[in-house]
Amino acid sequence: MKKRLFSTMTALAVTLSMVSTPFIPYSNQAVVAADAVTKPTYKNRTEIPDQYKWKLEHIYATKAAWEADVKKVEDLANAFTKHQGKLQTAAALKKALDDYSNLFRLHDKAYVYAIMSFDVNSGNPDLQALSDRAEKMTVLVSSKTSWLSPEITKIPDQKMAAFLKSASLAPYKYYLNNVLRTKAHTLSPELESTLASIKPLADAPESTWKMLYKDIKFPTVKDENGKDIQITRANFVSLLDNKNPEVRKAVFQAFYGTMAQYQDTFAQTIGAEVKGNNLLAKTRKYNSALEAALTPNDVPVEVYDQLITSVNKGLPQLHRYMELKKRVLNMKELHMYDIYIPMTEGNDSYIPYEQAQQMVLDGLQPLGEEYVNVLKEAFKGGWVDVYSTDDKRTGAYQWGAYDTHPYVLLNYQGTNDDVFTIAHELGHAMQSYYTNKKQPYISSNYPIFTAEIASTLNEHLLFKSMYKNAKTKAEKMYLLNQYLENFRTTLFRQTQFAEFEKAIHDREQKGESLNAAAVKQIYLDINKKYYGPAVVSDEEIAMEWSRVQHFYYGYYVYQYSTSFAASAALAKQVLDEGKPAVDRIRTNFLEAGNSDSPIAIMKRAGVDMSTSAPIDQTIELFEETLNELETLLNEK
CATH class of the missing domain: 1.20.140.70 (Oligopeptidase f, N-terminal domain)
Incomplete structure (x- = not known):
């Protein structure tokens, strides 16, 4: 939950899901004739056409x-x-x-x-x-x-x-x-x-971080044609998709090199956040800030711990995936700035926003006609703010109040990842829509633990639809690769973040310093563990924590991982059972809000998150997907 909300009030109906990592790209088959489309850029908000701005006048x-x-x-x-x-x-x-x-x-x-x-x-x-x-x-x-x-x-x-x-x-x-x-x-x-x-x-720590990150000006680097590329907060991750390794390296080093110039200030902001969390937990007589963060949402600490334990057991599969990527890309060394590059070619043309809308609508058909019709209203009814400007908040989120329709903030860049971000945020919006229709205000605010299940359910279904309709081996390999990337960026990466967050809170609770050198070393060590020997954990990656706003939300990120696992199970139920599963999920989950504990709600919907089984099964699904990709790659 966004930390700007305080613990003594009824939590506001807000889901902020800042997209700090890419989601599954869309199939190259669906991206057609986009090369001639010019990517729109806007210097300020007044230049953006009204149909691409949310209508707060509602x-x-x-x-x-x-x-x-x-x-x-x-x-x-x-x-x-x-x-x-x-x-x-x-x-x-x-x-x-x-x-x-x-x-x-x-x-x-x-x-x-x-x-x-x-x-x-x-x-x-x-x-x-x-x-x-x-x-x-x-x-x-x-x-x-x-x-x-x-x-x-x-x-x-x-x-x-x-x-x-x-x-x-x-x-x-x-x-x-x-x-x-x-x-x-x-x-x-x-x-x-x-x-x-x-x-x-x-x-104050988050407020200071936000203003510092906003005020930092990043340099330009040369692309493969010698033209200047201006690095910004909004385009940094997409620039790491560049096919030229020297451009990727230059972007990576320029971005994190600039962030490192402010490393002591960033360490102060994250340190102040952690100290505040630990102090408040101690004041309220909790054993830890982790317990203090999970207890109000009725989530046992064991859920957090077993997530890290289960994912750590599955790290050999992530290492195997990184080894495969290194081999297929024929790289002597696979660096952190190389890991976003797909193993198989896809279409990286700019995807117009209108086309992205249709891609999402097509992919979410399994959730039923009513669901899709509401999505259509979201697109045309002023729910979504689409394009980025220099003074717009980065990332993406869904928000709103009980007496408003849901709102979605995007920073649309026209990438395949952005298409999935739309589906992700609309998953939140649909949960808000159904909950606010069904629940009284006092029980309308669903916790993030279930919110991220609604959003990643949309992602799983979008992938499954595309893979089912894939017509060529090349397209299947592309889709499998990108599905594996979604496991990496959601299940593994967000658990990596969760492990880092716990480590810095534990360190501060012991009375040890959270200076820049200490925080960087903790992050670098965990990064090396997760990515394994096939990946060079470049020293610049030790600053990655400094750009992750979720670390100011108090044990927030683990819910991306648990939710990814739960939604994988729900997606399978939707595709296997059809309408009965859709009705069960809508009634027991999307409409449930905060009417019961999230564990109880999800158990009625069909997934038991009180055990490690959903995480373990998702690791198995990752392994199965990896096996399938390797089989296709080895075919003559």
Whole structure:
């Protein structure tokens, strides 16, 4: 969950899935006649045609309307304290929770409007002020409501048991059980209020990182024709797809060499984040920041640990894949800047956005006509912000509020990876769409643990559809290679990130320094372990952690890996069973929101994430896919 949200409030309906690694490229068969299409570039937002910008006016038609709701939120927050000390009956508790829900429901709407406005135009001082105003509103709301959880935990057990049997409190049952489950970690109302009021300080590491990363200017390098290429945050990964190894090397060294000039500042920001997480965990009497991060979402720490253990057992298969890539590419040395290069040729022509839309719609047909029709509305109805500018937030995410349609932010570059990013983010959007239709506000906010299952389910289905329709050996090899890349970048890479995140938190908890040299060495050692002897872990890769915003979200990235495994299982069910599986997944998963624990929700949907079986089975699927590719490569 995005860390700008605080633990004492009902979590806002937001899924931020920054795309820091490429997803599965689309089949070369589907990319036709795109060579003549000119890739659009825009210097600023005013140059972008309206059909490629999300319509935030669907939330507020005018700034005055937004201001009016902000004022209303502030009034409701100040009035909320009238419930303090009065939760003596089920009716009183229900009234407080109704007001709480209504307050945050309106808060969400005002908050996401301000932040999304800023995210696409961060150089605009008026929007910076709007964002700041929204953050201050959030701090006020947090401080005025922070007493609620501590007071609920003080209700005698016998009385609370009776409350939970009350029909009037039925919509709040899971919420109340969550509060009670974290009872041992809830502080006094005074301390909760203090923590809420200093939230901007807790957010400072990420805020500083964002501004530093935005302000860094990267150099140009020469392409294979001697022309200058301007490196940016948005195009860095796509430039590593260049067929010329010297260009890849130059881009890689220039980018990370520039980042290394600020290594001490980056180490300070990540160090401050880790210290804050560990301090808050200790204050709340958790054994670790990991436990503190997972407990509110009702995910056992064992899920995190068994992910790392299972993936580590599967690393020989990743090493085998890297050995195969090195051999097929006929490289004496395979460097970190070479690993994005496919083993087989595909079409790397620019894919127009309209064509990408149709590719996604075609690939997600197995999820049913209703699902696809909503996707069509997303494309034409102002849900998506498509193209990048210098002052637009990097990556991609889905967000929105309970009373808005979902919104998707892209930085579309026209690559095959971008097509899958569209499918990924629309998976989040569809979960929001179905959940908000089915659940009351208080249980509408699904955790990231299940959110990333919805998004990667779309990716698996898109690949399966393309592979089924592949007509040539060359196309099959291309698709298999790219599917293996998705395993590498999601299952293995995100677990690598998760292992790094745990390592730096453990180091700080022991009282050891997180200076730049230490953080770089930890990252480099883990990178070497994951990629194995076939890959040269260039010294520049030791700075990769400095560009990963997810490290400021508090044990976030592991959910990409667990979700990839769960969605692989669900995709198989959809393709094997058809409509019964689609209906089961929609009813028990996409519509479930936060109405139960994520483990229970997924078990009803058909996957048991309380065991290591889904991870182990996904490693087996990776091995099977690798075997299939090797068989095709060895055919005469």
